[in-house]
Amino acid sequence: MTQPGDFDPTSLTLDDARRLFEQLQEDLRLADLAYHQNDAPEISDAEYDAKKRQYRALADNFAPLAAEATQLNSVGAPAAAGFGKITHAIRMMSLGNAFDDGDVVDFDKGLRKYLGLGATAPLAYTAEPKIDGLSLSLRYENGILKHAATRGDGETGENVTANARTIADIPQEIANAPAVLEVRGEVYMSHSDFEALNQRHAAQGGKTFANPRNAAAGSLRQLDPEITRARPLRFFAYSWGELSEALASTQFAALQRLRDMGFQTNPLTQHCETLPELIAHYRKIEEQRATLGYDIDGVVYKVDSLDLQARLGFRSTTPRWAIAHKFPAELAWTRLEGIDIQVGRTGALSPVARLHPVTVGGVVVSNATLHNEDYIVGLDSKGEEIRGGKDIRIGDWVQVYRAGDVIPKIADVDLSKRPDDSTLYTFPTHCPECDSLAVREEGDAVRRCTGGLICPAQAVEKLKHFVSRKAFDIDGLGAKQIEMFYNDPTLPIKTPADIFTLQTRDGATLARLKNREGWGDTSANNLFAAIDAKRTIPLARLIFGLGIRHVGEVGARDLALHYLDWDVIARAVDAARPAALAHRAADEAEDAERIAAAQAGRRARIKEVRDKAIATYAVDDQARSAWEDLTGIDGIGATLGLSLSDAFANPDERGAIDALRAHLTTLPPEVPTQSSPVAGKTVVFTGTLEKLTRAEAKARAESLGAKVAGSVSKKTDILVAGPGAGSKEQKARDLGIQIVDEDGWLAMIEGA
DNA sequence: GTGCCTCGAGTTCC
DNA sequence: CTCGAGGCAC
Numbered sequence: 213m214t215q216p217g218d219f220d221p222t223s224l225t226l227d228d229a230r231r232l233f234e235q236l237q238e239d240l241r242l243a244d245l246a247y248h249q250n251d252a253p254e255i256s257d258a259e260y261d262a263k264k265r266q267y268r269a270l271a272d273n274f275a276p277l278a279a280e281a282t283q284l285n286s287v288g289a290p291a292a293a294g295f296g297k298i299t300h301a302i303r304m305m306s307l308g309n310a311f312d313d314g315d316v317v318d319f320d321k322g323l324r325k326y327l328g329l330g331a332t333a334p335l336a337y338t339a340e341p342k343i344d345g346l347s348l349s350l351r352y353e354n355g356i357l358k359h360a361a362t363r364g365d366g367e368t369g370e371n372v373t374a375n376a377r378t379i380a381d382i383p384q385e386i387a388n389a390p391a392v393l394e395v396r397g398e399v400y401m402s403h404s405d406f407e408a409l410n411q412r413h414a415a416q417g418g419k420t421f422a423n424p425r426n427a428a429a430g431s432l433r434q435l436d437p438e439i440t441r442a443r444p445l446r447f448f449a450y451s452w453g454e455l456s457e458a459l460a461s462t463q464f465a466a467l468q469r470l471r472d473m474g475f476q477t478n479p480l481t482q483h484c485e486t487l488p489e490l491i492a493h494y495r496k497i498e499e500q501r502a503t504l505g506y507d508i509d510g511v512v513y514k515v516d517s518l519d520l521q522a523r524l525g526f527r528s529t530t531p532r533w534a535i536a537h538k539f540p541a542e543l544a545w546t547r548l549e550g551i552d553i554q555v556g557r558t559g560a561l562s563p564v565a566r567l568h569p570v571t572v573g574g575v576v577v578s579n580a581t582l583h584n585e586d587y588i589v590g591l592d593s594k595g596e597e598i599r600g601g602k603d604i605r606i607g608d609w610v611q612v613y614r615a616g617d618v619i620p621k622i623a624d625v626d627l628s629k630r631p632d633d634s635t636l637y638t639f640p641t642h643c644p645e646c647d648s649l650a651v652r653e654e655g656d657a658v659r660r661c662t663g664g665l666i667c668p669a670q671a672v673e674k675l676k677h678f679v680s681r682k683a684f685d686i687d688g689l690g691a692k693q694i695e696m697f698y699n700d701p702t703l704p705i706k707t708p709a710d711i712f713t714l715q716t717r718d719g720a721t722l723a724r725l726k727n728r729e730g731w732g733d734t735s736a737n738n739l740f741a742a743i744d745a746k747r748t749i750p751l752a753r754l755i756f757g758l759g760i761r762h763v764g765e766v767g768a769r770d771l772a773l774h775y776l777d778w779d780v781i782a783r784a785v786d787a788a789r790p791a792a793l794a795h796r797a798a799d800e801a802e803d804a805e806r807i808a809a810a811q812a813g814r815r816a817r818i819k820e821v822r823d824k825a826i827a828t829y830a831v832d833d834q835a836r837s838a839w840e841d842l843t844g845i846d847g848i849g850a851t852l853g854l855s856l857s858d859a860f861a862n863p864d865e866r867g868a869i870d871a872l873r874a875h876l877t878t879l880p881p882e883v884p885t886q887s888s889p890v891a892g893k894t895v896v897f898t899g900t901l902e903k904l905t906r907a908e909a910k911a912r913a914e915s916l917g918a919k920v921a922g923s924v925s926k927k928t929d930i931l932v933a934g935p936g937a938g939s940k941e942q943k944a945r946d947l948g949i950q951i952v953d954e955d956g957w958l959a960m961i962e963g964a
Numbered sequence: 965g966t967g968c969c970t971c972g973a974g975t976t977c978c
Numbered sequence: 979c980t981c982g983a984g985g986c987a988c
Contacts, residue, residue: 422978529970556974556975557974558972562973562974562975564976577976581976583980615979618975620977621980655983658982762971762983763972767971
């Protein structure tokens with residue numbers, strides 16, 4: 213990187229100066245924005261100063277630039293605190309997992325089915341070791357490293373550019389690069405470097421790292437890049453994000469391109485023509501694992517053809533065209549010292565194993581999830597035995613592993629070592645937090661506290677959800693602060709609305725806050741500003757933040773897109789209430805009828821019973837159509853509809869929601885403005901498709917903004933009919949809906 | 965009615 | 979990351 217001292221603007225042509233000038237201007241603008249709006253500077257003080265000096269020097273030396281300067285009067289260097297955020301141009305996905313050869317075979321089968329390939333048609337892969345480090349995305353513009361971001365939640369990561377620049381494996385400049393090039397790969401630390409680092413730290417009486425991965429993660433997240441520079445980090449490139457032009461036509465060739473550009477790619481990367489070759493390569497890498505000199509946790513397989521990758525596309529969080537074949541997890545034996553119950557946001561009672569601390573895969577584990585009461589007894593959800601049907605008792609020796617190398621779980625129990633004083637665990641029938649009855653619904657795996665918002669555990673967890681990253685994401689108000697405010701007698705936050713009245717609740721808020729340890733004017737005002745920043749909020753985030761059972765991130769987005777406005781949603785859900793109740797009554801009547809019929813040995817008269825139950829509720833047309841409109845949304849069914857309806861009808865919850873609404877302005881969702889010719893159209897596929905498989909046709913249509921439905925109705929815009937189309941085609945004809953064959957459809961979406 | 969595929973919920977440790 | 983369950987296609 214250019215140092216402030218050796219920067220000489222007079223050596224530049226005006227064009228070069230302008231390019232640099234514009235880049236600096238943008239960097240400074242973003243840094244200022246990040247500092248003021250997020251209280252999280254994108255760059256360090258030193259870097260900010262250096263940029264500002266260069267910027268000023270350019271403006272002083274080139275008159276045309278001085279006229280354009282917008283950043284000369286902005287404030288000085290931001291205080292160092294945390295990292296800025298970078299939103300990835302293309303989401304950083306995670307990978308699906310295969311835990312044995314069978315999973316790999318299924319993966320290959322699934323791909324062939326999706327692509328419509330026979331069992332013997334060629335389908336080549338690349339296979340490479342999965343490095344156990346942390347992923348990093350590097351963005352180059354015109355060959356210059358612009359920024360580096362961690363994976364974060366896949367959508368937004370942390371800006372660690374200054375640190376990435378200190379890593380020798382990461383080129384600062386690339387010759388002959390595409391105008392836009394995002395390189396993705398793994399930052400890691402070798403075994404020898406890790407040991408040397410720990411020895412050095414130990415000698416200086418400093419902290420040592422538990423494993424190379426933590427050392428790499430800790431080193432990359434240093435606020436001072438000079439500390440990162442002293443840490444021996446390395447980087448393997450394995451993928452890419454946004455590109456202004458394709459790198460190659462295959463995965464393998466694209467990696468070769470990256471190597472030519474100066475990146476390290478893993479030497480064990482191999483092109484495999486067949487499934488047995490993949491497995492053989494996996495075995496080979498597994499054998500070499502101990503001698504590689506760095507940690508790997510499996511082998512990644514990717515479809516080699518980039519055209520096929522594009523056809524396969526993505527599921528919600530993973531690409532369809534890749535999978536990670538994991539090595540068997542490390543196991544460790546320890547004693548189960550006790551079982552505690554945690555109460556979740558929805559009231560779920562979850563048992564957690566308290567373990568005698570034990571090292572598993574380089575990390576000391578002292579807790580493990582036990583899922584639910586059946587799991588302790590040794591049964592899975594289908595009532596089938598797990599662990600050979602062995603139950604888990606307090607005092608037992610249990611075998612622990614970290615599922616996906618993260619979540620500690622119990623794999624086995626050693627009955628031969630069961631001590632005489634081991635105790636059977638009885639699952640509580642009442643909530644340990646509020647003593648309300650905890651019930652387990654028929655067919656449900658979890659027992660839930662019925663206390664609702666009365667239960668402090670549920671109330672706190674709901675608040676934590678409200679401020680969480682995918683909901684309101686209020687800086688400085690995380691889980692810890694929520695706990696503190698919830699339990700604070702002088703300045704309580706009991707409901708979401710309380711957050712927004714915090715500052716103005718009484719004249720003494722600031723004084724009260726400052727009485728607490730660690731709070732001063734600055735931190736209090738930062739918190740108030742962070743809260744104010746979220747008084748205007750995207751509708752989907754508000755809906756998600758309410759924490760209504762079954763309404764997750766996607767459901768909230770679907771609701772927002774359908775209704776576009778909060779009041780419309782509220783009116784619709786209220787209007788649908790009688791129909792929702794009728795629906796539940798019908799479900800209950802149906803269950804009762806089924807049991808009665810089974811006992812009496814006769815056939816259940818389900819339709820009759822349902823109709824009768826619905827009739828007892830005076831469901832008017834308005835209620836019926838509101839309910840049908842709601843549950844007609846793709847992905848929203850009766851369960852979700854009922855849950856929503858119940859939340860709105862519950863006086864406590866409704867009160868909290870209405871109180872909250874008074875403080876907020878909602879932003880309507882951004883309706884995807886795809887300009888494809890089929891955007892916003894509802895399409896139905898029928899008959900045999902010959903060029904695309906059905907799954908592929910659906911995914912492609914959806915990516916172009918079309919809605920794919922299963923049956924023809926008035927709302928259908930286009931019917932794509934292949935050979936063998938039957939009643940659907942007739943119905944479409946009757947309704948006067950546009951009908952095209954597969955080629956007609958492909959022509960329609962061509963070029964989009 | 966059955967069998968995918970996704971989404972939601974809950975969880976650990978740094 | 980995993981499991982359970984909801985929703986939908988076959």
